[in-house]
Amino acid sequence: MKLYDLTLSGNCYKVRLLAALIGLPLELVPVDFLAGDHKRAPVIELNPLGQLPALEDGAVVLRDSQAILVYLARKHGGEAWLPTEPEPLARVMQWLSTAANEVQHGPADARLVDKFGLPLDKPSTLRTSDFILPLLDRHLATRDWLELGRPTIADIAVFPYVALAPEGGVSLDGYAHINRWIARIKALPGYVAMPGTE
Amino acid sequence: MKLYDLTLSGNCYKVRLLAALIGLPLELVPVDFLAGDHKRAPVIELNPLGQLPALEDGAVVLRDSQAILVYLARKHGGEAWLPTEPEPLARVMQWLSTAANEVQHGPADARLVDKFGLPLDKPSTLRTSDFILPLLDRHLATRDWLELGRPTIADIAVFPYVALAPEGGVSLDGYAHINRWIARIKALPGYVAMPGTE
Numbered sequence: 001m002k003l004y005d006l007t008l009s010g011n012c013y014k015v016r017l018l019a020a021l022i023g024l025p026l027e028l029v030p031v032d033f034l035a036g037d038h039k040r041a042p043v044i045e046l047n048p049l050g051q052l053p054a055l056e057d058g059a060v061v062l063r064d065s066q067a068i069l070v071y072l073a074r075k076h077g078g079e080a081w082l083p084t085e086p087e088p089l090a091r092v093m094q095w096l097s098t099a100a101n102e103v104q105h106g107p108a109d110a111r112l113v114d115k116f117g118l119p120l121d122k123p124s125t126l127r128t129s130d131f132i133l134p135l136l137d138r139h140l141a142t143r144d145w146l147e148l149g150r151p152t153i154a155d156i157a158v159f160p161y162v163a164l165a166p167e168g169g170v171s172l173d174g175y176a177h178i179n180r181w182i183a184r185i186k187a188l189p190g191y192v193a194m195p196g197t198e
Numbered sequence: 199m200k201l202y203d204l205t206l207s208g209n210c211y212k213v214r215l216l217a218a219l220i221g222l223p224l225e226l227v228p229v230d231f232l233a234g235d236h237k238r239a240p241v242i243e244l245n246p247l248g249q250l251p252a253l254e255d256g257a258v259v260l261r262d263s264q265a266i267l268v269y270l271a272r273k274h275g276g277e278a279w280l281p282t283e284p285e286p287l288a289r290v291m292q293w294l295s296t297a298a299n300e301v302q303h304g305p306a307d308a309r310l311v312d313k314f315g316l317p318l319d320k321p322s323t324l325r326t327s328d329f330i331l332p333l334l335d336r337h338l339a340t341r342d343w344l345e346l347g348r349p350t351i352a353d354i355a356v357f358p359y360v361a362l363a364p365e366g367g368v369s370l371d372g373y374a375h376i377n378r379w380i381a382r383i384k385a386l387p388g389y390v391a392m393p394g395t396e
Binding site for chain 2: 048049060062063064065066067068070071074075084085086087089090091093094096097098100101102104105120121124135138139
């Protein structure tokens with residue numbers, strides 16, 4: 001199973017993290033992002049959106065970090081990381097949307113501006129961060145994991161760009177519940193870090 | 199099953215549309231968006247993000263239109279609208295992320311500016327629209343539905359804000375494959391419209 005990968009991408013890291021937690025070996029294919037290789041073959045043929053990560057598992061080709069988490073969790077994680085009953089599946093799904101929407105356009109985009117110089121609207125990324133992080137902190141005030149009382153791909157999808165928020169100038173000081181949740185994720189058996197989350 | 203609803207919201211419409219297609223009755227609870235009732239009880243207690251729609255099904259409370267589609271499809275749609283095998287589930291999931299990310303921050307946000315006067319970055323919404331719509335059109339050039347050769351919640355999640363794009367000043371002229379896909383969705387048995395999609 002090949003992951004077209006960028007070490008500094010939180011979206012690629014999500015996949016590497018879940019694979020490590022479920023003990024699944026991945027063949028990493030490094031893609032030179034700064035050289036624009038994600039916009040050229042072979043990546044653009046695997047993912048027409050020209051985004052990383054992309055996954056190739058025999059004839060199965062998938063784009064989008066959340067979709068790849070879903071695939072690995074269903075194929076190799078049993079019901080543990082992504083249950084298939086309507087309510088728990090939908091509970092996890094809520095956070096996959098939050099990861100693709102508010103977490104991406106908040107702390108993740110803020111980091112793209114500060115760390116990679118992308119010409120995005122920084123004030124907008126800070127407003128979105130100031131919207132979602134307090135809500136996340138309050139959600140975690142009464143629970144250890146985002147849903148179902150155990151780690152699921154909801155946690156894996158949301159974790160990277162929250163943990164990396166300081167790299168976009170978004171402080172996590174004062175978010176005590178988020179910080180404890182980050183520590184719990186880092187304590188999971190098999191956990192691997194990425195640059196910026198240590 | 200109660201849907202906290204706004205007639206003019208494409209995200210609420212997704213849920214009404216899937217319910218109509220699978221023959222599921224919904225009790226609609228209209229929420230006065232312009233009066234800010236989505237930021238007050240009872241909606242804010244059901245969805246701390248203060249967004250519509252929210253779903254209440256007995257003790258089950260869900261936010262996020264994609265998550266609600268997942269719930270209804272799994273609970274009432276069998277495997278037809280959302281399969282549970284790893285590959286087809288992940289294929290559909292790719293488009294739920296696209297709906298929450300590029301479609302939301304492209305045509306949906308463009309419409310929020312033009313139709314509701316929200317102070318978003320209009321040029322950014324147009325750039326995102328110009329990125330995702332040609333890709334969607336090319337994807338649909340060789341297939342009738344987004345994935346699996348049949349209508350799934352991928353189509354239902356992406357359809358509303360694409361069909362409503364002209365209300366945000368985003369023309370669909372020239373996207374022949376998108377327009378034929380829109381026509382196919384409108385021809386589905388049980389299809390219901392919303393203002394702007396007729």
